[in-house]
Each structure stands twice: as C-alpha cells, then as structure tokens.
Amino acid sequence: MSQTNKTPSSSRPAGSSLDISETEMRELSLQVTQLVTEYFSEVSTLPVFPQTWGGKTIGEIGTTPPLEAEPLEQLLNDCRTIIENSRHNGHPRFFGYVASPATPPGAFGDLIASALNTNLTSWRSGPAATEIERTVIGWLASLIGYGGRDLVAHGLLTSGGSMANLTALLIAHRAKSDPEVASKGLWNSACPMTIYSSDQIHMSIPKAADILGLGRAQVRLVPCDDRFRIDVSLLRQLIARDLESGMKPFCVVGSAGTVNTGAVDPLDEIAEVAKEFDLWFHIDGAYGALAALDETKRPLFNGLERADSISLDPHKWLYVPIDSGCLLFRDEACARAAFAFEGADYIKVHEQNADEAFAFWNYGPELSRRFRALKIWLTLRYYGVRRIAGAITEDNAVAAYLGEQVKSAIDFELLAPPELSICCFRYVPPALQETFRTHGADTTAIEAELDQLNTNIMNVVQRGGRAYLSSATINGRFALRACITNFRTTRADIDQTLDIIREAARELE
Numbered sequence: 255m256s257q258t259n260k261t262p263s264s265s266r267p268a269g270s271s272l273d274i275s276e277t278e279m280r281e282l283s284l285q286v287t288q289l290v291t292e293y294f295s296e297v298s299t300l301p302v303f304p305q306t307w308g309g310k311t312i313g314e315i316g317t318t319p320p321l322e323a324e325p326l327e328q329l330l331n332d333c334r335t336i337i338e339n340s341r342h343n344g345h346p347r348f349f350g351y352v353a354s355p356a357t358p359p360g361a362f363g364d365l366i367a368s369a370l371n372t373n374l375t376s377w378r379s380g381p382a383a384t385e386i387e388r389t390v391i392g393w394l395a396s397l398i399g400y401g402g403r404d405l406v407a408h409g410l411l412t413s414g415g416s417m418a419n420l421t422a423l424l425i426a427h428r429a430k431s432d433p434e435v436a437s438k439g440l441w442n443s444a445c446p447m448t449i450y451s452s453d454q455i456h457m458s459i460p461k462a463a464d465i466l467g468l469g470r471a472q473v474r475l476v477p478c479d480d481r482f483r484i485d486v487s488l489l490r491q492l493i494a495r496d497l498e499s500g501m502k503p504f505c506v507v508g509s510a511g512t513v514n515t516g517a518v519d520p521l522d523e524i525a526e527v528a529k530e531f532d533l534w535f536h537i538d539g540a541y542g543a544l545a546a547l548d549e550t551k552r553p554l555f556n557g558l559e560r561a562d563s564i565s566l567d568p569h570k571w572l573y574v575p576i577d578s579g580c581l582l583f584r585d586e587a588c589a590r591a592a593f594a595f596e597g598a599d600y601i602k603v604h605e606q607n608a609d610e611a612f613a614f615w616n617y618g619p620e621l622s623r624r625f626r627a628l629k630i631w632l633t634l635r636y637y638g639v640r641r642i643a644g645a646i647t648e649d650n651a652v653a654a655y656l657g658e659q660v661k662s663a664i665d666f667e668l669l670a671p672p673e674l675s676i677c678c679f680r681y682v683p684p685a686l687q688e689t690f691r692t693h694g695a696d697t698t699a700i701e702a703e704l705d706q707l708n709t710n711i712m713n714v715v716q717r718g719g720r721a722y723l724s725s726a727t728i729n730g731r732f733a734l735r736a737c738i739t740n741f742r743t744t745r746a747d748i749d750q751t752l753d754i755i756r757e758a759a760r761e762l763e
Contacts, residue, residue, distance in 0.1 A: 306339045349740075351737060357633055359633045364575050395409070400582055405559060411627055415456070415567045420465060430532075431502075445501060446501055482670065493533075514726040536564070539565060547642065565580065575629055659752060663752070675738040683763070712724070
C-alpha cells in the first residue's frame, strides 16, 4: 500500500498564531512608550490619590472578556483610565508607606525581562539571567557592608521582605533543629522552639512563625528603649528564662529600620547575644538596610556584617519597580540543606560544572521565578552607586527637615524623631494645648480626642489627593507617619504637606 509524502506546513493555521507584523509591533511599542513617558513626566502633577471609589475603574472599562481583538486606541484609553484611578507612589508628596518610585531604567528593565520571559529556576533555564542575579546579589551585599573581599555573601531575590524573612526563618530553624524535622515534622520535636525580636518588628516575622508551624506565640516580643530599639538586657533575660522553662531558643531578629519609626536596633550587641546563646542572627533590613549607603547613617549599622542572614528590598529604597526583595546569607550549606530536593527527575541536575549546576530552587521555596535582577542591574549601572547613595542621603536629610519643622511649630508635636527617613508626629490645636496645661496629669480624655482628630486628619489628607500620610501607634498614641523614600521629594513638599494638614484640621473644626 503506497503512502503519499506530504511536506509539513511551515506556518500555523489562520488565527492560531499570536505573532504580529513588524509594523504592528512598532506601532504598539511607540504608543506604549509614549504613554509611559507621559506618565513619568506628569506623575508629580497628578493627584496622589484619585477621586475614585470601589467599582469605579471596572465600571469605566468593563468586565466582559473580549471574543475578538479590540483596537489599540481603545486599549490605551483604558490604560489611561487605570492610571487615572491609581494611587501614585511616585508623587513627591506620597509619604504613606515604604515604597520608592520606579525609575525609567528600572521600568524598561522589567519590560526587557518580561519580553525574555525567563523562568529563573536554574542556570540551564536561564544562563544569562542566573549569572546576572548572582552578580546583583554580590552588589547588594557590598552596598550595605555585608559582602566584600573578605566577606562572602550568598542569596537570592524574592518577591519582597516578607518572603525573604520567611525563607530566612526556615533556614534558621533547620540549622538549629533536629536534622530529621524536615521529614518527620515539628510534632516529633523534643521541645518548642522560640524566636526573639523587639515589639516593633514587622508583622512578617510572627506571620512566618505561623506559616512554619511554630506558632505566633513563639515569637517573643522584647520591649524597646526610648529610641524604639530592642532592650538587649531584657532580650538576654527572656532567652535565659525560656531555657530554664525547657524551651529551645533558636533565632533572634534585629531590625535595621523598623516600619513604624525607622529605628535601627543595636546590631552589634544583638550579635553578641546570638553568639552567647548559639542563636541564628537574622536582620530584617527590608526597609532600612540600604540606608547604609548614607555615610552619615553607616555607624547605625555596626554589627550588620555579623548577621547570619539579612533581608532587604530594592523596591523599597533603591528606586526599582516591585517586585524585588532580597535575602542574603553567609552559610550556603545551611540554605541548601533547608531547601534542596533530590527526588524529582524533572529538576535533576546533570551538569558537572559548578556554575552550570547552580539552581535557585536549592535556596528558596520558589521553583518558577521571574528575572527580577535585570531592573536592579540596569538601574545601578545607569545611575551609578554614588548618585543613588546621594538620593538616599537626601531622603534622610528631608526627613530630618520635617522633624525640625514639626519640633519648631506651635501646632505640631514630634512623637518619634527621624533616625532614618521616617518621621512620626501629630497635630495639636492650640485649644487642646491649653486644655493639656490646665488638666495636669489627667489627660486621658484629651489624648483620646487627639487620637480621633489626627485619625480624621489623615483620612481627609489621603482623600484630598495633594499629599498622602499613613499612621503609627507611638507609646499608645495615634501618630501621623511620613516615610520619605522618594527622589522627587523636596523641602518645599514638606512645608506644603504641613500646610495641607493644617487646612484639613481647620476643615474638621
């Protein structure tokens, strides 16, 4: 029986390919680039928070998935609607959270990485991307004084500080627990294991303890001193007490910039306690570690180089787009022991060369991973370290200026002086100041009134769209919180924000 030889088709059936013509590609690129360029040039003039409400955006652009292609003009108009209904972290008077604005090099770095679409599991999946990420890890370590000629640092990029902290605590737990805990589970462990941190620690630490099955109560929160730093003497006492009670302390977490006030714990003293009790020393530097680039602040970070692991977020204070967190650690073998998995053929490594055999899945929980390093690499190379350090230094100086203006004003009270770039304060109207003086020690009702007033002020300012503040609780009091990690912010923006707060107070009165 004869067979007919057919030449396989060199093209896909009509409607089954998503390639577009070179002309269409150029038009798409031109229009989108123009939209992004307009946004970067206009972000300072947009409302920080838009005049929007729940459901407004989707009501304007629709919810029905399209069966057929839609015109590029319509898509771009809808993208403009999304921009108009967004909060703009890049606005010079956005002080709400620790979120630096993106720079154009970082944004375009993300575009290149997305076009390449590397799944950064290992060297063989992304040879160039793996080498760039490992290079960036070394750069970040050296920027904060954790790496250098005599200090070897390893690590990986994560979605953010929460994932970096979770990864670090798992490595710490496995390094200090029964070697069989990974296979047999925590319920076969001899005694409960405990973590120590200040009562100012980020929520990701107790949350990680919960996820790891240790329990949030096993995170011992140590009171702070009058600078909101962990009290090391109380830390030592609490560890000793837990040991006497049959607990197994295994990790102490120091803060290199708390999210409430920006306080930096006495890292060198904590390192001594960790050494004394054989604890893993982790530093949560997601917000503040990169402030070590400010030469005037570097003494605050003495002892940072002694940590077993450190988290830091380039998207918080290196002006690169989300998501780009980072975990650094000293002992590569400990990280590998916590995460390596040899039982799956689809990830079996056959390469013999050490660099080519490298796999990120051996050092963290993710298998699929984005090429996060390119935007960091491109940003650092485009600007240079000195210029970025200058931006961070000025952020700290502007925060200090805010503290000075608040302290000298008759209608504001400074609740936490800036140590890095966070300033916590409150508005105190003259009428309440007089009431304070006449009521002596019994000021409970007045404090409650001030808390409510400043809560209302924050809400009015946020919705007003001219500035954006968040809040913190400082010694039991509601504080307006300004975090400055923004290369666009000037002292004039600070003065204007204080006036906006006064206007909001008058409106409420």
